[in-house]
Amino acid sequence: MRLGFLTFDWTDFLDIILVAVLLYQVYYLVKGSIAIRVFLGYLFVYVFYLIVKGLGLELLTAILQYFMGVGAIALIVIFQQEIRRFLLIIGKSTAFTNSRFLNSFLGTTAPKFDYSNLKIIVDAARSIASDFNGALLVIKKTDDLEKYTQTGEALDAVISKPLLVSLFNQYSALHDGAVIISEGRIAASRCILPVADGADVPSTIGFRHRAAIGMSETTDAAVIVISEQTGRISLAIEGELFSNIPASELELRLSEYLNSNKQKV
Numbered sequence: 001m002r003l004g005f006l007t008f009d010w011t012d013f014l015d016i017i018l019v020a021v022l023l024y025q026v027y028y029l030v031k032g033s034i035a036i037r038v039f040l041g042y043l044f045v046y047v048f049y050l051i052v053k054g055l056g057l058e059l060l061t062a063i064l065q066y067f068m069g070v071g072a073i074a075l076i077v078i079f080q081q082e083i084r085r086f087l088l089i090i091g092k093s094t095a096f097t098n099s100r101f102l103n104s105f106l107g108t109t110a111p112k113f114d115y116s117n118l119k120i121i122v123d124a125a126r127s128i129a130s131d132f133n134g135a136l137l138v139i140k141k142t143d144d145l146e147k148y149t150q151t152g153e154a155l156d157a158v159i160s161k162p163l164l165v166s167l168f169n170q171y172s173a174l175h176d177g178a179v180i181i182s183e184g185r186i187a188a189s190r191c192i193l194p195v196a197d198g199a200d201v202p203s204t205i206g207f208r209h210r211a212a213i214g215m216s217e218t219t220d221a222a223v224i225v226i227s228e229q230t231g232r233i234s235l236a237i238e239g240e241l242f243s244n245i246p247a248s249e250l251e252l253r254l255s256e257y258l259n260s261n262k263q264k265v
């Protein structure tokens, strides 16, 4: 197909659509953050470089080319969080990685979560909330949580309501940070979780809740967060915080999520 002096075929259309989708995804990831200015600045220099190159100004082209090369490395450093999120989205959303066959091949199929343990955890959450003690409870799905477990005190204890309640008692030496539950055991307490700092996180949200969102963004774990101030129970799953949910609903949501193989973006 001819369009003025340009010739187009279907691969050019595909190329334009894919570039548009890519640019939109990059824009979506950086919008609202300081990174958008860097992104636009780099885009501006790139367009300028193309014009200079088209005009045949060789010296300026060479300087800009060098600048773009160094700039690309600087961009990777500046955008490391965004790049990570972008790759995670791709990795989690492709039908390929959601396929049952591949999951079982990679060993990432969610093992069935013991229902009695879930009941104990939800019961404990209810009790902690009614005492107005703050809590962060991470429940492993398939992703390895060892890195986070190592930041706290190793426990490797049987899941029990009295233990969970006393761990989050404000007078307990282990009440700070998060408890991680992995493979049907309380793996550790006082663990430090990654904090969500994206522009989409409301500024009114405190650090406990940010840590819950951050952990659920970084891994596929489910995170129960209990507010010390309000006694409200919330649940963070895959970067989304479901606030103030009743204990009965908590149990249902957890069991649905932990026993499903589907990974939502």
Ligand SMILES: Nc1ncnc2c1ncn2[C@@H]1O[C@H](COP(=O)(O)OP(=O)(O)OP(=O)(O)O)[C@@H](O)[C@H]1O
Binding pocket: 134, 135, 136, 175, 176, 177, 178, 191, 192, 193, 194, 195, 205, 206, 207, 208, 209, 210, 211, 226, 227, 228, 229, 230
């Ligand atoms: N990155 C983190 N990893 C683990 N625990 C954290 C992290 N950040 C904060 N916390 C926990 O959250 C507590 C502070 O909570 P903060 O009051 O800032 O948050 P909040 O979301 O407003 O919660 P609350 O409603 O309970 O006050 C800390 O004492 C600590 O136990």
